[in-house]
Amino acid sequence: METPAAPTDAACIEAAGCDLAYDAFARACPSRETLEHVTGRWGSLTVGALREGPCRFNELRRRVEGVSEKMLSQTLHALERDGMVHRDAQPTNPPRVDYELTPLGVEVANRLLSLIHFLEGSMPQVLSSRQSYDETRGAR
Amino acid sequence: METPAAPTDAACIEAAGCDLAYDAFARACPSRETLEHVTGRWGSLTVGALREGPCRFNELRRRVEGVSEKMLSQTLHALERDGMVHRDAQPTNPPRVDYELTPLGVEVANRLLSLIHFLEGSMPQVLSSRQSYDETRGAR
DNA sequence: CGGGATCCGGCTTGATACTG
DNA sequence: CAGTATCAAGCCGGATCCCG
Numbered sequence: 001m002e003t004p005a006a007p008t009d010a011a012c013i014e015a016a017g018c019d020l021a022y023d024a025f026a027r028a029c030p031s032r033e034t035l036e037h038v039t040g041r042w043g044s045l046t047v048g049a050l051r052e053g054p055c056r057f058n059e060l061r062r063r064v065e066g067v068s069e070k071m072l073s074q075t076l077h078a079l080e081r082d083g084m085v086h087r088d089a090q091p092t093n094p095p096r097v098d099y100e101l102t103p104l105g106v107e108v109a110n111r112l113l114s115l116i117h118f119l120e121g122s123m124p125q126v127l128s129s130r131q132s133y134d135e136t137r138g139a140r
Numbered sequence: 141m142e143t144p145a146a147p148t149d150a151a152c153i154e155a156a157g158c159d160l161a162y163d164a165f166a167r168a169c170p171s172r173e174t175l176e177h178v179t180g181r182w183g184s185l186t187v188g189a190l191r192e193g194p195c196r197f198n199e200l201r202r203r204v205e206g207v208s209e210k211m212l213s214q215t216l217h218a219l220e221r222d223g224m225v226h227r228d229a230q231p232t233n234p235p236r237v238d239y240e241l242t243p244l245g246v247e248v249a250n251r252l253l254s255l256i257h258f259l260e261g262s263m264p265q266v267l268s269s270r271q272s273y274d275e276t277r278g279a280r
Numbered sequence: 281c282g283g284g285a286t287c288c289g290g291c292t293t294g295a296t297a298c299t300g
Numbered sequence: 301c302a303g304t305a306t307c308a309a310g311c312c313g314g315a316t317c318c319c320g
Contacts, residue, residue, distance in 0.1 A: 235301055
């Protein structure tokens with residue numbers, strides 16, 4: 001459990017307590033953090049936007065409508081740190097920075113989109129379920 | 141697709157503005173809400189826990205360690221409303237309530253787990269990427 | 281253009297207590 | 301056991317200002 005270099009990192013993934021699926025991505029595991037970066041509010045939108053191709057900062061802001069500079073910057077840093085996004089900064093004037101999905105990012109994007117598309121296809125079911133629920137219990 | 145009852149619901153899914161992937165799950169779309177319920181902090185853990193089989197409330201609380209009663213209750217309601225979870229309440233004394241994944245919930249769980257397992261398999265890459273990033277830029 | 285730093289309001293979250 | 305109600309704290313996210 002206590003390797004000097006990466007104590008709670010890769011070791012955790014297949015550590016003793018991680019046999020069960022629901023434990024495999026518990027908050028203790030680093031993979032959970034990455035999952036949140038990818039599926040989070042702006043993370044998924046950003047990944048989706050970058051899937052269309054490389055993009056500059058403000059162009060990205062336009063694609064991911066509604067995101068603030070701060071949140072986009074933050075999201076981008078998290079994704080870059082996790083190796084999902086590559087940042088290409090050219091020290092020209094005015095500065096030009098291109099963002100693009102890494103191969104890893106593309107893989108993740110595909111899986112994420114798969115889940116999303118399935119959910120979209122299931123929306124009729126979801127919506128009717130919500131209706132029943134709301135009618136039965138009235139509020140909330 | 142366009143029942144009179146749900147104008148901005150299912151219609152939105154394949155509406156004009158939703159051609160692009162990154163727009164398909166924008167905040168305007170109901171599918172995005174469901175996605176967040178499923179991928180959210182407690183949502184994913186709860187779904188994962190229920191994938192092991194039906195479960196009672198407090199048993200679930202033990203499985204999803206760290207969740208408060210309130211959050212679990214809230215999460216469960218959201219998932220039930222979306223048709224991912226079935227709630228079986230028996231009016232006995234003491235009360236006994238079993239939760240279990242619906243067929244839809246199982247499908248979603250499988251796709252979610254697929255993404256998660258891929259991420260876990262990629263953790264070595266992710267971790268080394270983080271190291272480079274942190275070494276280069278020092279702080280976060 | 282591409283961001284970092286700061287401030288601040290509000291929603292989310294977590295204890296605690298209470299009910300059936 | 302299976303929750304709901306209440307309340308305070310904390311983090312998230314947005315707006316703004318500023319720098320390179």
